[in-house]
Amino acid sequence: MTNKVIKGNTRDRIIESAKKLFAEQGYQKTTVIDISKQAGLSEAALYEYFQGKEDLLLTIPDLWVSELIEDLKEQLFGIKGAFNKLRKYLWWYLRRIEEAPLDAKIVYLFLKTNANFMETEVYSNVKILYSSLIDIFEEGRASGEMKPDLNPYFARTIFIGTMEHIVTRWLVKDMSYSLFDNLEDTFDLMVDAFKKGNST
Amino acid sequence: MTNKVIKGNTRDRIIESAKKLFAEQGYQKTTVIDISKQAGLSEAALYEYFQGKEDLLLTIPDLWVSELIEDLKEQLFGIKGAFNKLRKYLWWYLRRIEEAPLDAKIVYLFLKTNANFMETEVYSNVKILYSSLIDIFEEGRASGEMKPDLNPYFARTIFIGTMEHIVTRWLVKDMSYSLFDNLEDTFDLMVDAFKKGNST
DNA sequence: GCGTTACCCTAATAACATTAGAAAAATATC
DNA sequence: GATATTTTTCTAATGTTATTAGGGTAACGC
CATH class of the missing domain: 1.10.357.10 (Tetracycline Repressor, domain 2)
Structure with missing residues (x-):
């Protein structure tokens, strides 16, 4: 249960970070490292939640x-x-x-x-x-x-x-x-x- | 004089190749190698004519x-x-x-x-x-x-x-x-x- | 305690854009 | 016509970035 809550939070944190960075700097100029740093994770961890950068873009809205x-x-x-x-x-x-x-x-x-x-x-x-x-x-x-x-x-x-x-x-x-x-x-x-x- | 004509031709060839590939596959999915191959050049030669991939995109139209x-x-x-x-x-x-x-x-x-x-x-x-x-x-x-x-x-x-x-x-x-x-x-x-x- | 699972990490790997430096081709100069 | 110079192109780095491999750690059930 705590599991899911934490997982949910992390996923949301990634989405919020990516949203902010994409909107600020554009999709191309935003790197996966940027996003994961902002969300307080390693790059690899992000791939537990999303298939990749494009998947993230398609999922955000x-x-x-x-x-x-x-x-x-x-x-x-x-x-x-x-x-x-x-x-x-x-x-x-x-x-x-x-x-x-x-x-x-x-x-x-x-x-x-x-x-x-x-x-x-x-x-x-x-x-x-x-x-x-x-x-x-x-x-x-x-x-x-x-x-x-x-x-x-x-x-x-x-x-x-x-x-x-x-x-x-x-x-x-x-x-x-x-x-x-x-x-x-x-x-x-x-x-x-x-x-x-x-x-x- | 032949110089300029040839140079012009090469530049045009690059533009035509990039135009075709960008339109077909999108900007991101088109690589500089794709473009230069299509134009019959090495990647490096392309950089004599354009500052880079983005410059190419901005120049084409x-x-x-x-x-x-x-x-x-x-x-x-x-x-x-x-x-x-x-x-x-x-x-x-x-x-x-x-x-x-x-x-x-x-x-x-x-x-x-x-x-x-x-x-x-x-x-x-x-x-x-x-x-x-x-x-x-x-x-x-x-x-x-x-x-x-x-x-x-x-x-x-x-x-x-x-x-x-x-x-x-x-x-x-x-x-x-x-x-x-x-x-x-x-x-x-x-x-x-x-x-x-x-x-x- | 021990296995299982969810979560996360460090360290590759691979694709790609871009640059360095030199070869080769064209052109100019004598 | 031979040599110097400039233009054009190439091969071979370099550096950045997305993605993956493989393993560690902590919570949790039993």
Whole structure:
């Protein structure tokens, strides 16, 4: 029992160390020695917990992304109207990014460009996260809030593209300003594309 | 004189080899030996032309991106109307991506996430490439085609975000479909956000 | 006490990027 | 055309890093 607790702690310590170093120095420039030193271990011990450096990278954001899925349901629960849900989705997502910039940086800058990303648990979880947008757009179309001929998939492309662009820019610029700057205006502008009565 | 030609050829050969291998196997998994073998050289000779592996990565897309800037002016020349320019911009850009998928893959998947990207010539050239969108949106606002209170920077965020999302998805999915699938519809949907008469 | 297990270590090994120093090829100079 | 000089390339180190081998130690069950 003490066993498992200690093991759990060590594993977490490795993850926290790697997360910090990857986000600070980048994946390539971080060495396994760096990580194990930071975690208070020898290099070899690290291999008891992870298959290697890449496995570590692929595993780090697992927990964070799974939590996101759970939380999203909560957050959207009880919100009426497609536009209100859409707005909540964006604000909620950006706040989660703001709260966990290390995880975000790893996912956006290192993981998404990894050749094995698509076989990752994170990938399938992100897909789930994004699939709920389809429901929102369909609801909007059905309720008459949005265009009757709105294609939810095209709308999602625009929404996710814009959102990810905002996030990536913020991460690349080292989080030097607020993620929420101009968000209101950009959101209002974007959703005009989806609104009923706006010609296609 | 023959000197320079030969030297030029060798340098180009190295770039072509590196481009191919980076795009195929990724930056990390490509070794300097791979590159030099493919180019018909020893490893050491490669270092006469480039400072190292990273320098190579940062240099590869230089030429391609500079050409883009030149070409863009040509392409937009004589097109009347902001929406027509916007459409041309998107179609032109995607065709250039389609024609040079290796360069595109390197820029989108490996370069943009490199810590030194922002000190790159490619970065400043991409900024130029994207800055012309501001002019287009300003023209649209001035001419009355677009909303009188349209903020060109917010509009650009939406446009670039959507465009880059389309490109990135295509690259990550290994170019297994046409970049132009559904482009017309997605474009039409997006630009509704910018059109005059659509409420903000 | 003794075996088992979980955890961790030191010391290889192997792959790789990069550099040193010299050979070989090309070019210039006389 | 022979020799000096410069350019281009090579073989052979060197140093860094990821990964593995093999063993030690401590807790725990019996």
